[in-house]
Amino acid sequence: MQLTKQALSQRTDHVYDVLVVGGGAAGLSAGIYLQRYLLSTLMIDKGKARSFWMQELHNYLGLPSDTPGREVLKQGKDHYLSLDGDYLHAYVEEVIDEGETFAVRVRVGRQNPTYEVFRSRYLIAASGIIDHLPQLSNMKNVFDYAGYNLHVCLICDGYEMRDQRAGVFGSNESSLDVAFSLGWFTPHITVFTNGAFEVGPELRDRLTQKGYTLNEQPIHQFLGENHQMSGVELADGSVVELDAGLISMGSKYHADYLNGIDLDYQGGNVVTDTMNRTSHPRIFAVGDLKVGMNQVIVAASDGALAATQIWRDIRRSEGTRRVPMVSNAA
Amino acid sequence: MQLTKQALSQRTDHVYDVLVVGGGAAGLSAGIYLQRYLLSTLMIDKGKARSFWMQELHNYLGLPSDTPGREVLKQGKDHYLSLDGDYLHAYVEEVIDEGETFAVRVRVGRQNPTYEVFRSRYLIAASGIIDHLPQLSNMKNVFDYAGYNLHVCLICDGYEMRDQRAGVFGSNESSLDVAFSLGWFTPHITVFTNGAFEVGPELRDRLTQKGYTLNEQPIHQFLGENHQMSGVELADGSVVELDAGLISMGSKYHADYLNGIDLDYQGGNVVTDTMNRTSHPRIFAVGDLKVGMNQVIVAASDGALAATQIWRDIRRSEGTRRVPMVSNAA
Numbered sequence: 001m002q003l004t005k006q007a008l009s010q011r012t013d014h015v016y017d018v019l020v021v022g023g024g025a026a027g028l029s030a031g032i033y034l035q036r037y038l039l040s041t042l043m044i045d046k047g048k049a050r051s052f053w054m055q056e057l058h059n060y061l062g063l064p065s066d067t068p069g070r071e072v073l074k075q076g077k078d079h080y081l082s083l084d085g086d087y088l089h090a091y092v093e094e095v096i097d098e099g100e101t102f103a104v105r106v107r108v109g110r111q112n113p114t115y116e117v118f119r120s121r122y123l124i125a126a127s128g129i130i131d132h133l134p135q136l137s138n139m140k141n142v143f144d145y146a147g148y149n150l151h152v153c154l155i156c157d158g159y160e161m162r163d164q165r166a167g168v169f170g171s172n173e174s175s176l177d178v179a180f181s182l183g184w185f186t187p188h189i190t191v192f193t194n195g196a197f198e199v200g201p202e203l204r205d206r207l208t209q210k211g212y213t214l215n216e217q218p219i220h221q222f223l224g225e226n227h228q229m230s231g232v233e234l235a236d237g238s239v240v241e242l243d244a245g246l247i248s249m250g251s252k253y254h255a256d257y258l259n260g261i262d263l264d265y266q267g268g269n270v271v272t273d274t275m276n277r278t279s280h281p282r283i284f285a286v287g288d289l290k291v292g293m294n295q296v297i298v299a300a301s302d303g304a305l306a307a308t309q310i311w312r313d314i315r316r317s318e319g320t321r322r323v324p325m326v327s328n329a330a
Numbered sequence: 331m332q333l334t335k336q337a338l339s340q341r342t343d344h345v346y347d348v349l350v351v352g353g354g355a356a357g358l359s360a361g362i363y364l365q366r367y368l369l370s371t372l373m374i375d376k377g378k379a380r381s382f383w384m385q386e387l388h389n390y391l392g393l394p395s396d397t398p399g400r401e402v403l404k405q406g407k408d409h410y411l412s413l414d415g416d417y418l419h420a421y422v423e424e425v426i427d428e429g430e431t432f433a434v435r436v437r438v439g440r441q442n443p444t445y446e447v448f449r450s451r452y453l454i455a456a457s458g459i460i461d462h463l464p465q466l467s468n469m470k471n472v473f474d475y476a477g478y479n480l481h482v483c484l485i486c487d488g489y490e491m492r493d494q495r496a497g498v499f500g501s502n503e504s505s506l507d508v509a510f511s512l513g514w515f516t517p518h519i520t521v522f523t524n525g526a527f528e529v530g531p532e533l534r535d536r537l538t539q540k541g542y543t544l545n546e547q548p549i550h551q552f553l554g555e556n557h558q559m560s561g562v563e564l565a566d567g568s569v570v571e572l573d574a575g576l577i578s579m580g581s582k583y584h585a586d587y588l589n590g591i592d593l594d595y596q597g598g599n600v601v602t603d604t605m606n607r608t609s610h611p612r613i614f615a616v617g618d619l620k621v622g623m624n625q626v627i628v629a630a631s632d633g634a635l636a637a638t639q640i641w642r643d644i645r646r647s648e649g650t651r652r653v654p655m656v657s658n659a660a
Contacts, residue, residue: 029391029627036389036489038515059366061359061630062393062402065409072392079395155638159366184645185368274604274622292604293638297359300391301631308485308623315514 002081003088005108008116011086016042018310019104019120021092021257024049025296026287027126028076029303035083037311042086042118044106046254049073050128050288051296053147055227058156060297072296090116092257095123102282104257121282122310125270126303127254128288133247134169134194134219141221145229150222150245154178155295157246158185164243165190167232171249172197178248179212187211190240192232194219215240255289266291275309276302284310332411333418335438338446341416346372348640349434349450351422351587354379355626356617357456358406359633365413367641372416372448374436376584379403380458380618381626383477385557388486390627402626420446422587425453432612434587451612452640455600456633457584458618463577464499464524464549471551475559480552480575484508485625487576488515494573495520497562501579502527508578509542517541520570522562524549545570585619596621605639606632614640 003011018034020027023045034041051057051069058065063072081087093115094105101119108114131152133142142150151157158181165188170176176199179191191207193199195218199207207214218235222245231241253268263278263285264271269292270285272278278285286302288294333341348364350357353375364371381387381399388395390402411417423445424435431449438444461482463472472480481487488511495518500506506529509521521537523529525548529537537544548565552575561571583598593608593615594601599622600615602608608615616632618624 025391029389032389032391038489038492059359059362059634060392061355061362061406061409061633062390062397063405065412067392075393076391079391082395159368162368181645293635295631295634297627297634298631301625301628303391304389304625304627305623311514315511 001084001086003086005114008088008108008114011042012116012118014040014119015101016040016086016118016120017314018042018122018124018307019044019102019118020124020126021104022046022049022126022128022254022287022289023073023077023087024126024128024287024299025051025072025076026128026299026303027124028073028080029300030124030126030284030286030307031080031085031303032076032083033304033307034310035080035085037307039307039311039314040086042088042120043080044088044090044092044104044118046091046127047089050130051299054156054296055147057296058159059295069296092127094259095257095261097261097280121314123283124303124306124310125255125258125278125283125285125289126287126299127257129251129253129268129294131247131251132171132249134249136219136221138221144227145222145224145245146247148227148229149243150229150247152247153294154181154246155293157244158182161185161244161246164188165241167192167240167242167245169194169245169247169249170197173199173203175248175250176203176207178246179207180210182246183210183212189213190215190242192219195235251288253289258283274305276306277309331414331416333416335444338418338438338444341372342446342448344370344449345431346370346416346448346450347644348372348452348454348637349374349432349448350454350456351425351434352376352379352456352458352584352617352619353403353407353417354456354458354617354629355381355402355406356458356629356633357454358403358410359630360454360456360614360616360637361410361415361633362406362413363634363637364640365410365415367637369637369641369644370416372418372450373410374418374420374422374434374448376421376457377419380460381629384486384626385477387626388489389625399626422457424589425587425591427591427610451644453613454633454636454640455585455588455608455613455615455619456617456629457587459581459583459598459624461577461581462501462579464579466549466551468551474557475552475554475575476577478557478559479573480559480577482577483624484511484576485623487574488512491515491574491576494518495571497522497570497572497575499524499575499577499579500527503529503533505578505580506533506537508576509537510540512576513540513542519543520545520572522546522549525565581618583619588613604635606636607639 017039054069284306287299384399614636617629
């Protein structure tokens with residue numbers, strides 16, 4: 001059930017089999033599998049997973065190619081709740097390993113927050129990442145287009161940009177490398193630094209060789225209407241017309257709550273085995289947070305694998321049993 | 331486009347980037363990604379993937395839990411064709427490695443078949459498996475219930491069998507081990523040998539300890555109506571009432587066409603790396619054919635990973651380019 005602030009105290013005594021941090025594609029898929037394995041699950045979601053911002057999922061098997069990401073999330077949440085999973089809209093602040101269980105400290109509510117501690121035997125870190133966006137004086141202007149034709153994922157949307165006039169928005173030299181992969185789809189590429197960093201002679205030379213334009217001016221704003229970006233207005237008032245954009249500025253990893261636990265990382269991503277177990281035997285990582293490809297269909301598969309491995313662990317350690325709490329579920 | 335027998339000769343001169351053997355969940359997802367990477371793809375499907383027989387996919391994120399497997403396949407095929415992928419209803423007989431390309435010999439049509447050879451640079455083996463079913467004198471009786479409440483997958487349908495009177499149908503001693511995992515969901519288990527093999531004292535003892543019933547008589551037929559199996563009628567005319575069944579008789583691997591190629595196997599499954607590349611650098615294996623969990627959502631993810639790795643390979647070997655054949659696709 002969706003837990004309300006009032007109902008929380010009923011659950012803080014309970015040791016869940018699994019606490020899932022994050023209600024995006026990976027977390028929801030894990031939750032669906034876990035509840036179907038009759039394991040008791042608490043999912044804690046802060047809202048607005050990365051896929052929430054995707055206006056069209058073009059490559060998810062089984063769904064029409066104009067399905068908004070938020071529809072998958074809504075369907076998945078309804079599915080999970082229909083299986084009697086517990087769900088709380090809150091923010092996970094800290095995870096403490098108590099040996100047999102984790103104590104998970106959670107902040108509930110933005111204004112006048114309360115703090116609760118939940119316990120679980122396993123933890124699935126499905127909290128994902130969020131893309132850094134160009135910092136303009138008017139951020140609403142950025143939000144108007146991000147996720148529409150101002151993309152953040154070449155794999156997802158390269159096809160949409162084929163033969164288009166595309167802008168690449170980077171945050172440092174190496175982030176501009178994606179321009180050369182984008183060149184697979186279109187030769188009409190302008191690379192923007194937003195005046196924020198220097199471009200050395202080597203990269204400058206590579207861009208020139210490919211016929212890409214380098215624009216080093218600060219950006220005043222994106223132009224367009226109805227969420228369709230049509231170009232960039234620069235600080236000097238000049239305009240670069242574009243059909244699409246690709247933001248490549250890195251990501252924020254939602255993983256601060258794991259700081260007290262010793263896990264293997266590769267860059268900001270958590271290292272896992274094929275079933276998505278981390279270097280901690282009772283912590284799994286799924287979706288964009290782990291090493292791998294950031295795709296919704298991969299995240300959904302990740303969740304299924306992690307849930308199944310946890311079920312195998314618990315089943316083998318306990319022998320045959322069922323969880324009374326969920327056995328009378330619909 | 332869907333290739334007709336008449337149009338085949340137009341394609342036999344063409345070297346596809348990728349030939350996908352099998353149009354189930356894994357193959358279709360690969361095809362969608364490949365076409366969106368502007369790679370030319372031919373998918374060859376014999377029809378009736380394993381998921382075609384699943385009446386309800388209960389655990390696929392984004393789809394209602396009563397979605398038939400065949401609907402995912404239909405949606406996926408339409409999606410793939412809308413991206414201009416080539417699709418042929420035929421049977422792959424043999425793959426010959428020519429060094430830079432594969433020559434793939436295909437049988438088209440069941441009556442008066444013709445044979446064609448297609449060429450591709452990469453191959454994705456997505457041909458899957460099909461479950462062995464109990465062999466009764468009237469097989470239509472088996473088909474009436476298989477995929478409804480006569481299940482083949484504990485992970486998929488254990489939840490549906492919770493607290494039910496469930497039959498387990500095995501083909502040898504080790505195949506009956508699944509009964510102990512099914513015990514997680516229900517204690518009311520009868521294990522059937524169909525009179526086809528002996529059960530030794532050790533297993534007999536384990537079954538007794540759990541309170542499971544062992545039935546060693548030949549099965550005459552399944553009972554039920556409207557695809558809902560309600561029990562088993564044995565050779566002596568006696569009846570065992572059941573609410574559900576789980577078939578555990580192993581699978582046929584659709585991989586004969588790979589016999590001429592040296593690949594690593596584990597049991598019948600092809601061994602792959604994390605991007606689903608086999609021990610052959612230009613052959614990928616996805617879905618139920620490879621080592622891993624046999625789930626539709628995992629298969630779909632497998633396809634995405636394989637397609638992406640092939641795109642990376644080709645992009646890196648060729649540098650920036652686009653495929654003219656597909657650049658004017660819708």
